[in-house]
Amino acid sequence: MNHDHLRILLEIARHGNFSGVAKQRNVDPSSISRVVRAVESELGVRLFHRTTRHVTLTEAGAAYLARVSDLLDAIDAAGDTIKELGGNVGGTLRVTASVAFGQACLVPLLPEFLERYPDIQLELLLADANLDIVAERIDLALRLSPRMDRNFVRVKWFDSAYKVCASPHYLARHEAIRSPADLDAHQCVVFGLPNPQADWLLRDGANHVVHVSAKPRICVTNGLAQRELAIAGTGPALLPAWLAAADLAAGTLIDVLPDYEATPGDFDGAAWLLYPNRTLLPAKTRALVDFLKSRARPEWSLARSKRKSAARG
Incomplete structure (x- = not known):
């Protein structure tokens, strides 16, 4: 059985149609139909129910592709292992992250990674909606x-x-922010629509938690836009440290409550690397996971690290 034909069958099952697979592979849809007919003829069973708009698996098709998927993963992993033993880690690596997170934390690290692994071709999918890891054939997803x-x-x-940040220009023109209660006098740049993250939690060194209901001046759905608006002096913003770190270091943003930890929901939040659960992790994926773990910058979680250091002291 042609391995590429089997991969086409899996892609059809994930997309739910022939046209999406044809577009992804840059081929005519009729060629995808021919592959399906050829495999079904060889097996002597119908693998897909077809309508004018959708394609779904038959019972036999679902059982067959469940086994095929595991076998192809094993074949890919075995090939990657052999290449790795020969000192050659390569192949196409599909990675996804949200737009702001990818721009701030992933993109700056990629030139070094690609220089280290010249045989890896990277496909980076930045999207604020969480993509379907299976349907989009994602090797690694970065999630918050x-x-x-x-x-x-x-x-x-x-x-x-997180940091409650404001620009020097804004602070020069508005009432000072020395405590969480002072935020009541300010209109803020708030992330999220249709459900704005306007409920902020702030925790001091004695573990006292204060709830703040931020008053939105503007709500945005993109972290990069929220950061730019805060820099422009539109109002205070609750920004993740990974997004605000460079501006805090440069002085274009000020941490107005440096003695507080802040969060829009969970003080134990983290950034995560997600990949499909396989018996053998492809060498190309393992290479990027290991690389990213070694390149996490301390300023991205500065408040948490300071708190842990204080607790140990």
């Missing part, structure tokens, strides 16, 4: 939420931390 099912392995990349 730990929610996942048992089909995926989750590896913590770094602890997340």
